[in-house]
Amino acid sequence: QVRLIAITIVIIITLSTPITTNTSPQPWNILSHNEFAGKLTSSSSSVESAATDFGHVTKIFPSAVLNPSSVEDITDLIKLSFDSQLSFPLAARGHGHSHRGQASAKDGVVVNMRSMVNRDRGIKVSGTGLYVDVDAAWLWIEVLNKTLELGLTPVSWTDYLYLTVGGTLSNGGISGQTFRYGPQITNVLEMDVITGKGEIATCSKDMNSDLFFAVLGGLGQFGIITRARIKLEVAPKRAKWLRFLYIDFSEFTRDQERVISKTDGVDFLEGSIMVDHGPPDNWRSTYYPPSDHLRIASMVKRHRVIYCLEVVKYYDETSQYTVNEEMEELSDSLNHVRGFMYEKDVTYMDFLNRVRTGELNLKSKGQWDVPHPWLNLFVPKTQISKFDDGVFKGIILRNNITSGPVLVYPMNRNKWNDRMSAAIPEEDVFYAVGFLRSAGFDNWEAFDQENMEILKFCEDANMGVIQYLPYHSSQEGWVRHFGPRWNIFVERKYKYDPKMILSPGQNIFQKIN
Ligand code: FAD
Numbered sequence: 001q002v003r004l005i006a007i008t009i010v011i012i013i014t015l016s017t018p019i020t021t022n023t024s025p026q027p028w029n030i031l032s033h034n035e036f037a038g039k040l041t042s043s044s045s046s047v048e049s050a051a052t053d054f055g056h057v058t059k060i061f062p063s064a065v066l067n068p069s070s071v072e073d074i075t076d077l078i079k080l081s082f083d084s085q086l087s088f089p090l091a092a093r094g095h096g097h098s099h100r101g102q103a104s105a106k107d108g109v110v111v112n113m114r115s116m117v118n119r120d121r122g123i124k125v126s127g128t129g130l131y132v133d134v135d136a137a138w139l140w141i142e143v144l145n146k147t148l149e150l151g152l153t154p155v156s157w158t159d160y161l162y163l164t165v166g167g168t169l170s171n172g173g174i175s176g177q178t179f180r181y182g183p184q185i186t187n188v189l190e191m192d193v194i195t196g197k198g199e200i201a202t203c204s205k206d207m208n209s210d211l212f213f214a215v216l217g218g219l220g221q222f223g224i225i226t227r228a229r230i231k232l233e234v235a236p237k238r239a240k241w242l243r244f245l246y247i248d249f250s251e252f253t254r255d256q257e258r259v260i261s262k263t264d265g266v267d268f269l270e271g272s273i274m275v276d277h278g279p280p281d282n283w284r285s286t287y288y289p290p291s292d293h294l295r296i297a298s299m300v301k302r303h304r305v306i307y308c309l310e311v312v313k314y315y316d317e318t319s320q321y322t323v324n325e326e327m328e329e330l331s332d333s334l335n336h337v338r339g340f341m342y343e344k345d346v347t348y349m350d351f352l353n354r355v356r357t358g359e360l361n362l363k364s365k366g367q368w369d370v371p372h373p374w375l376n377l378f379v380p381k382t383q384i385s386k387f388d389d390g391v392f393k394g395i396i397l398r399n400n401i402t403s404g405p406v407l408v409y410p411m412n413r414n415k416w417n418d419r420m421s422a423a424i425p426e427e428d429v430f431y432a433v434g435f436l437r438s439a440g441f442d443n444w445e446a447f448d449q450e451n452m453e454i455l456k457f458c459e460d461a462n463m464g465v466i467q468y469l470p471y472h473s474s475q476e477g478w479v480r481h482f483g484p485r486w487n488i489f490v491e492r493k494y495k496y497d498p499k500m501i502l503s504p505g506q507n508i509f510q511k512i513n
Pocket of ligand 1: 053054091092093094095096097098099102103104113136137157158159160163164165166167168170171172173174175219220221223224225226469503505506
């Protein structure tokens, strides 16, 4: 009872504290601390690059950037803040691929995790081949390259692999494998974490389990992950990669849900919508044969919105003779528009790393470092048809500005874990919907406006939609985001980061001195 009262008091205090960012300079000067000599910098180039992220819609300047070369460097920095009368905020920055300043630390210190990467160490596959221990600063592509050398692979991925292990574990890490293998946060066995008190702890589901579950999907609020132990399996060699086009949304979602209800079927399932009359490919994927571009475009023109179901089945020498048969059977059972089925056969690596080509292409045209006002949502299964009517066929068509891929695919809730911090809808099946927009520096606000329109539509219709890679401008937004799990989120914050110094860019809590 005493604990409950304490939590309630904490929540009242937190709720009554508006999220404001302290604009006055911090009265500390960590640059004078010798232990950070050569690692802590306030050079304008470092501070400038730590102020921005992939989103390019925020610019939030830290006072300094730490380039740690060891776990101790980070521990010392956190302790310095925690022990100080006037603590300072700090944030781990993985690869800076957030879209809304989530890895920033205004007037504080950004910890550039990538400076920890040492090519000679930091990744070790277990003797049994069942898991890999990896420094959290490594990119998933680097993990994949290393494990494939031994014929092994993690099983749960993001669509894009140039993200750090620590960054995706702080969010969830989802892709077309999630329905079957769970998000990346359910494929972690153990972690080393430095808490907001500067204490380092090894945690797993059996050891310091509360910290373990807090950190997974914890938006960087409870500690900095320095090592993660990730499950491995034997890597397949190749991937049969199929796409099917639909004009009817209910047929499309019925087929998606049927496919993900089978545990031994495909290895990957995603989906997307098409509303542009131009070529059906986008920056993220070059897939369709050029000879078919025209007829796909005219189908979009006729129906205004069409849907693409995408599945992959991995195979190797032992399954190469049955995979075609299996995919044929699947294709026969689907209710796509006949004649609009496409197939590719690629290496496992080429499939997982498929977004990289698009990235390099955009970079070569100077179109990568542009504003990305993204919006990612989890939509409960029972609401997805209303979402289609109101958003895809409503807001999106009416505004006619959507630029970039729009993903829509279901996942099974039982592959997640309620003890983790990640917020997800209550229903057994929910959809990930991603508006992956690219904009110009002068027009990104129009996209953001559309994002707000979509969020308002969902809220007014009481659909129980939750943001993934969330951004909320007020604490009320966060309280709604976590719903009944908000209390435990706050309780854990006070336990592991009582001065609220970690990951201020998420805009959830305000630092306490
Ligand atoms: P950052 O942006 O650097 O950090 C993100 C948050 O995590 C910050 O709050 C930061 O403080 C915290 N953090 C970073 N490292 C650590 C650490 N070691 N310990 C504790 N906290 C830490 N996500 C998906 O789930 N699926 C996708 O398919 C997917 N595709 C993407 C494609 C592109 C092109 C981009 C740009 C992003 C994509 N994302 C996807 C989103 C991505 O997973 C998140 O933005 C992720 O946070 C990025 O990782 P990062 O290493 O850049 O993290």
